[in-house]
Amino acid sequence: MNVTTELHDFIFNGHLNYVPHLSIDCAVFGFHDNQLKILLLRSKYLDGWALPGGHIQRNEHIDIAAQRILKERTGLDKIFLKQYQTFGDPDRLKTQSSQYFLNAVQLPIPPNNWLMERIVSIGYYALVEFSKATPTPDLFTEECDWWDIHQLPALIFDHDHMVDLALQTLQAQLHYQPIGYNLLPDKFTMPELQKLYETILDKPLDRRNFQKKIMGLGILEKLEERKSVGPHKSPYYYRFNEKNYQEALTEGLSFGF
Amino acid sequence: MNVTTELHDFIFNGHLNYVPHLSIDCAVFGFHDNQLKILLLRSKYLDGWALPGGHIQRNEHIDIAAQRILKERTGLDKIFLKQYQTFGDPDRLKTQSSQYFLNAVQLPIPPNNWLMERIVSIGYYALVEFSKATPTPDLFTEECDWWDIHQLPALIFDHDHMVDLALQTLQAQLHYQPIGYNLLPDKFTMPELQKLYETILDKPLDRRNFQKKIMGLGILEKLEERKSVGPHKSPYYYRFNEKNYQEALTEGLSFGF
DNA sequence: TTTTATTGCGTACTTAATACACAATAATAC
DNA sequence: GTATTATTGTGTATTAAGTACGCAATAAAA
Known part of the structure; x- marks a missing residue:
């Protein structure tokens, strides 16, 4: 299956496999060269970098979904993952990124399409061993790479907010958990x-x-x-x-x- | 509008107003007679007590939804509310409570009805001044009352787990926040x-x-x-x-x- | 007026957090 | 080889925070 048909299938039939109105976004932290790094993707159809994320299968536990999504992006199993916040602003996706997406995919997507509706995203943060993780793009991803937490590129939607809060949570957790x-x-x-x-x-x-x-x-x-x-x-x-x-x-x- | 028609409307048309696959449940804490209390409801159509909860309107921020839901149950505005966990087990509603509901409502609800599908619930905990809150049942609620946290009745679905985690979160927060x-x-x-x-x-x-x-x-x-x-x-x-x-x-x- | 239970305020003790000192040592330069 | 250098391993003194406990003051009831 090529990119175009797979994208078409995801957009028009994705709701059959995945729970609509919900998504997962993960802040994956790694440590390399004395820098705290975070894993980011650049989609072929979006105008900025994004946290690795995805949707929840119809009969899948949300924690398992997060594991599955990160396995695909890093190759790793049994990742240390913690839910830290659910993001529920009804307008969180109503940014220029959405318009960019519509132009980029070149497909007639109706407003009632499952991806055009309001989506609440469950935020997880993950800790992985930098050298063991293999950043892996999928078909829709142009690039997938580590970024220094202090020098992030422009992020889509509310992902900058997600990164902020994930880092704050990690800092707080550090005082109680052996990280x-x-x-x-x-x-x-x-x-x-x-x-x-x-x-x-x-x-x-x-x-x-x-x-x-x-x-x-x-x-x-x-x-x-x-x-x-x-x-x-x-x-x-x-x-x-x-x-x-x-x-x-x-x-x-x-x-x- | 009487109970029967309102219930019918909620079951068969609720998805028009509310985001499907998502709900909110709130652990509302109060303090009275030197006891930590929690607000619980007993639905006319369920076989146990439940946390006050509800659904999110199509264009409503989840935090606002939680405030709205609790305003209806307590009469209070601007409640201290904190999101503490999102519950995403695909089988969390597949308990005897669901069967009890189907028998109790006496309506032909198809399996693809929005209330029969898998629902992920966003958990909030709230702190309210006991004497100012007025436990208020709605049309579908038989009773609405405070319970001592140490002597809880049988709860529906995964609400016992929700209470446990809310209490744990509150205890942890107590060390950093003036509560x-x-x-x-x-x-x-x-x-x-x-x-x-x-x-x-x-x-x-x-x-x-x-x-x-x-x-x-x-x-x-x-x-x-x-x-x-x-x-x-x-x-x-x-x-x-x-x-x-x-x-x-x-x-x-x-x-x- | 005495009794009672509880409050306000204070002091000693213990543990945890912070600041800082110095000898040991592995690769490099000569 | 031997001196140099930057860094590591270990220790001690000081300060702050947390814990334990003593006792006089007092408001209502007996």
Whole structure:
């Protein structure tokens, strides 16, 4: 099936498979080069970048739908995903992006088409390991790539608002939930973990106090191995203790930065 | 319009006014007799108690819809309302309650009717001043009343889960947001405020430390007047300082119970 | 006038958060 | 080899926040 027929099918028959009036949008965070990154797509039929998103199948749990959508965009299973807000402004799609879409698709879409109606979007944020994720465009996507959270391109609809709120939520969660596990490779050094926290919170932390606090949580274990990173003392590798980490996820923690 | 024709109209024409596949359910909290209460309805056509809820009008913001729904049930305007979770299990309505409904309404409802389809519900929690709210049943409601949060009746669908999560959210919020304002009368005593916090957190707090901490936030002002409550020293009245309270709402606070 | 339960205010103790010091060390330069 | 350099590992002192508890004041009832 080529792009044109698939697009046609999605527009005119999508409501048969998907729940109308609802969508999902995901803010997918990654960490690379000491920067917090977010995954964005540029659609062939829209005038800006967008959060990865999609629709919910007729008999699908919304959490499963979010997992499915992100599997298609990143190749990853069992992603750390959290619902953070549902966006329900009736005019959230009534921007110039909509007009651009109508011009771009070159199809006679009636106003009562399921995609032209008011859509409420459920916002999720996700944490993924940058190096394991493979940004994957679909047929309707021109580009799919990571962007530094501090240098975002123009986003469509209300997606800038969605990113703002997702980041705020992540920052707040950081104080109760052990978050590094989903964003870092299996083993990592203490300076790397600290940089991650500093990047998300957007403020510097004291190296020695950070180590004390994070080790005090009891979810990390120090390895024998050290990482060679320059003309100076080499830091040890650490990894999350799976069992204690899972416990901390359900019980919650108390940081205090 | 009598009950039967209004019900008929809602079932068969409701989708013209309301967004299908979506609903709103609200956990409305009040405080009375040193108990945390929640507002529940018993529908004429359902076999248990339910959270007050409803549907979103075609061109209505979801937050406005929640306000409208609660205005109808309590008579109150500008209620403190917060979205806390969207419930999207495709089978959340497929319980015995649905069968009971079909028997009770005695109408030939086809399976493709908008109320028979899968509905995703947006959960809000609300805080209201018990004495100012007037529980108001609608045409389809048999009873509408406050229930002690610790002695709830059988609830329909997934409403028990909704209540659980709303309470958990409220408890968590209590640590960052000045919450008493919405649940207490304009002026109140320190023991009353403390009782509210103890009730929500479900644990005792030290009287003297509580006073220190709560006054340290700078959102309360002590009045000259005292309340006469028994054969012992009379407590002062306090009230929220409107300006500082609003500031605290946006800035957030840091408690630590 | 005494009794009673409770309030207002205060002080000691413990724990958590913050600030800062210094020796150890791995790659590089010479 | 040996000195240089930037960074890491570990520790201690200080400050702030949280917890535990004491006691005099007092308003209504006995």
